[in-house]
Amino acid sequence: MENPLHHFELHPLVHLSLMGFDISINEGVVAMWVALAVVFGLFMLVVKNGVRLIPGKLQSVLEMALEFVRDMVEEFIGKEEAPKYFPFIMTLFLFILACNLIGMIPGSYTITSQLVVTGTFAGFIFVMTLFIGFSKHGLKFLSILVPPGVPKVMIPVMIPIEFISMLARPISLAVRLFANMTAGHTILFVLFSLSMSASLMVGWMPFGFTVIINGLELAIAFIQAYIFTILTCVYIGDVIHLH
Amino acid sequence: MSESNNFRQGMGIAFRMGTEMTVATLLGGGMGYGVDYFFGTKPWGIVAGVVFGGAAGMLNVYRAAQAMTEENEKADKDQNNSSSKDQDGKS
Numbered sequence: 194m195e196n197p198l199h200h201f202e203l204h205p206l207v208h209l210s211l212m213g214f215d216i217s218i219n220e221g222v223v224a225m226w227v228a229l230a231v232v233f234g235l236f237m238l239v240v241k242n243g244v245r246l247i248p249g250k251l252q253s254v255l256e257m258a259l260e261f262v263r264d265m266v267e268e269f270i271g272k273e274e275a276p277k278y279f280p281f282i283m284t285l286f287l288f289i290l291a292c293n294l295i296g297m298i299p300g301s302y303t304i305t306s307q308l309v310v311t312g313t314f315a316g317f318i319f320v321m322t323l324f325i326g327f328s329k330h331g332l333k334f335l336s337i338l339v340p341p342g343v344p345k346v347m348i349p350v351m352i353p354i355e356f357i358s359m360l361a362r363p364i365s366l367a368v369r370l371f372a373n374m375t376a377g378h379t380i381l382f383v384l385f386s387l388s389m390s391a392s393l394m395v396g397w398m399p400f401g402f403t404v405i406i407n408g409l410e411l412a413i414a415f416i417q418a419y420i421f422t423i424l425t426c427v428y429i430g431d432v433i434h435l436h
Numbered sequence: 437m438s439e440s441n442n443f444r445q446g447m448g449i450a451f452r453m454g455t456e457m458t459v460a461t462l463l464g465g466g467m468g469y470g471v472d473y474f475f476g477t478k479p480w481g482i483v484a485g486v487v488f489g490g491a492a493g494m495l496n497v498y499r500a501a502q503a504m505t506e507e508n509e510k511a512d513k514d515q516n517n518s519s520s521k522d523q524d525g526k527s
Contacts, residue, residue: 357464358492365459369451420451 195386197379201306220302221310228291228304262286262422269426274433278426285314286422293374293414297407305417306374308367315367318425326432337435366424373417377410452500457493464489 205217239252248256262283267275289305296303304310326334338355339348381403388400468485472478 353488354492354495356492357467357489358460358496361456361460361463361489361492361496364463365455368459369455372455373451416451424452 197382197386200378200382201303201375203302203307221304221307224292224295224302224304225310227301228288228295231295232287232291258287259283265423266426269423269430270433271430278429282422282425285425286418289314289370289421290415290418293418294411296374296378297411297414303374303378305370306378308371311367311371314370314421315363318366318428319363322428322432325429326435329433330435334432334435337432362424362428366421370417370421373413377406377413380406381410449500449504453497456496456500457490460493460496461486461489464492 203219203221205219206223207218209216209218235251236255239249239255242249242252244252263275263279266279266282270278292303292305295301296305326337337359338352340351340355343351384399384403384406388396388398388403390396391399464485464487465482466485467489468482471481471485475481
């Protein structure tokens with residue numbers, strides 16, 4: 194049997210290099226471009242057909258998505274600050290969702306199964322929260338390391354704990370998305386190759402499971418995009434409202 | 437609608453808690469190992485690191501759980517209020 198992780202490998206399609214850096218175009222880059230094109234295309238289709246007061250099918254779906262994310266941003270970041278962060282979080286949600294769903298098409302590439310990609314998202318969000326925190330509160334932002342109502346004796350113990358818990362946030366954000374996508378697709382691959390290698394008498398069983406797990410993966414694609422964005426909102430909200 | 441909402445929230449909680457704890461503990465352990473490596477304090481850095489990391493993970497999970505309980509209580513209260521209102525309206 195083939196290595197179950199084989200289909201996560203990236204192979205350059207077009208070799209390019211810029212000032213010594215390897216910027217070759219591989220399957221992952223193409224998958225990201227397709228995701229961007231799908232999101233952009235769906236919205237442009239609505240705009241081109243004219244945004245109507247009584248929305249059509251596509252427009253109502255997109256409006257629902259927009260309202261869903263807007264409610265989320267308003268709940269965790271606050272009504273006054275929400276418009277500033279809404280475009281970023283909406284983009285993040287749609288892009289991750291599109292990447293996850295594109296990965297569900299057989300033969301395509303799941304770019305969110307690369308730790309580099311999810312890590313870049315999470316690292317960017319972490320740096321952004323630090324930047325927002327320091328620009329909003331100045332050096333008072335460091336008080337995020339000391340939770341309120343802690344006795345003075347406990348402060349030397351609490352600072353390293355809070356420091357680790359803060360650093361763990363972006364890592365868990367990145368690892369969660371990456372691990373869920375990788376694990377799901379590996380399971381699909383193993384089950385499907387089982388059904389391919391067995392005779393029809395037995396092979397229908399793993400095939401049935403493949404179909405069921407496929408449905409679960411579809412749900413996970415939505416849930417993981419949702420969790421990633423909701424936690425981004427929570428983290429940004431935390432640094433805006435210090436305790 | 438509310439059933440699928442519950443399912444989504446439940447899955448969200450399940451995925452959040454698991455990684456939150458693991459990652460914090462591993463990160464604490466890793467930082468402890470780093471301290472050992474650079475300052476030659478083997479094995480005390482990793483011991484303290486795992487303890488601090490575990491504490492940080494529990495703190496994260498505790499906070500997440502607390503926020504969720506508050507949310508649930510709020511939702512329950514809203515539901516009770518609306519249902520009692522409905523009853524008032526009917527009577």
